[in-house]
Amino acid sequence: MKVIAVANQKGGVGKTTTAVNLSASLAAKGQKVLLIDADPQANTTSSLIDKKEVSGSFYHLFDESIDSAINPSLIIHEKVRENLDLLPGHISSAKIERINSSKSLAALRRALKRTNPYNQVVIDCPPALGNIVEACLMAATHLLIPVRCDYLSLDGIEDLQDTVVSIQEFNQDLAILGVLRTFYDGRLKITESVDQSLKETFTDLVLTTCIPATVRVQEAPGYRQTLVEYAPHANATRAYRELAQEVIIRVQKTTA
Numbered sequence: 001m002k003v004i005a006v007a008n009q010k011g012g013v014g015k016t017t018t019a020v021n022l023s024a025s026l027a028a029k030g031q032k033v034l035l036i037d038a039d040p041q042a043n044t045t046s047s048l049i050d051k052k053e054v055s056g057s058f059y060h061l062f063d064e065s066i067d068s069a070i071n072p073s074l075i076i077h078e079k080v081r082e083n084l085d086l087l088p089g090h091i092s093s094a095k096i097e098r099i100n101s102s103k104s105l106a107a108l109r110r111a112l113k114r115t116n117p118y119n120q121v122v123i124d125c126p127p128a129l130g131n132i133v134e135a136c137l138m139a140a141t142h143l144l145i146p147v148r149c150d151y152l153s154l155d156g157i158e159d160l161q162d163t164v165v166s167i168q169e170f171n172q173d174l175a176i177l178g179v180l181r182t183f184y185d186g187r188l189k190i191t192e193s194v195d196q197s198l199k200e201t202f203t204d205l206v207l208t209t210c211i212p213a214t215v216r217v218q219e220a221p222g223y224r225q226t227l228v229e230y231a232p233h234a235n236a237t238r239a240y241r242e243l244a245q246e247v248i249i250r251v252q253k254t255t256a
């Protein structure tokens with residue numbers, strides 16, 4: 001089972017948008033997908049379902065006072081879309097940051113061994129480098145890093161490299177699936193500079209697919225829809241479809 005963590009310690013770079021729409025695009029290609037919302041903000045969850053429907057959430061995998069080996073199937077919402085299951089997030093997940101044992105943080109890794117088989121598991125990580133991200137990266141086989149093409153990202157490319165190094169310390173077997181350029185606008189000079197710096201630093205880890213900036217992306221979650229549903233013909237929708245294809249190919253290549 002391939003487990004892709006979508007992570008970057010910066011907020012607002014498109015992690016949640018990518019987790020939701022990559023998952024939906026993989027599912028539309030017939031892959032069985034589990035999407036995990038590890039961010040206490042639970043935006044992935046509210047993009048797909050009504051939060052009021054959530055009782056058990058990501059947090060319960062870690063809550064030893066309930067049952068240290070809670071069966072993930074009790075929490076997973078099956079078929080939130082065709083081929084797509086959701087392990088929802090909730091604000092209570094923030095309490096995971098207070099756990100101080102790495103055995104407890106391995107709860108997600110253990111839980112994934114007990115789920116039904118999926119082709120791909122996609123995890124939406126919070127914008128941090130704390131316990132939750134550590135737990136996600138212990139469970140992941142691949143790391144996907146969205147990078148927003150703006151001036152602040154250019155400024156943060158060294159930080160990003162440090163992030164990748166610290167992330168690999170959590171999990172030596174973790175393969176970098178790639179760096180995904182988001183908010184891409186080829187007409188802007190800044191995009192060219194970000195492109196160049198990313199390629200110098202990450203060379204062939206920079207994915208071919210880039211996600212254009214489109215207002216459609218911001219509108220879709222308000223209707224609790226994925227891009228495939230809300231704007232099937234938008235450029236960003238096509239880009240996420242291409243990303244799904246590129247991810248399938250890269251995952252195979254980077255798996256021994």
Ligand SMILES: Nc1ncnc2c1ncn2[C@@H]1O[C@H](COP(=O)(O)OP(=O)(O)O)[C@@H](O)[C@H]1O
Binds near residue numbers: 012017127213214218
């Ligand atoms: N390609 C895009 N074009 C336009 N807006 C985008 C795009 N990707 C993300 N956004 C918007 O930017 C904001 C942050 O995106 P989000 O996916 O939540 O980032 P993160 O999870 O990294 O914090 C959201 O309002 C989202 O709708």
Ligand SMILES: [Mg+2]
Binds near residue numbers: 016043125127
């Ligand atoms: Mg997010």
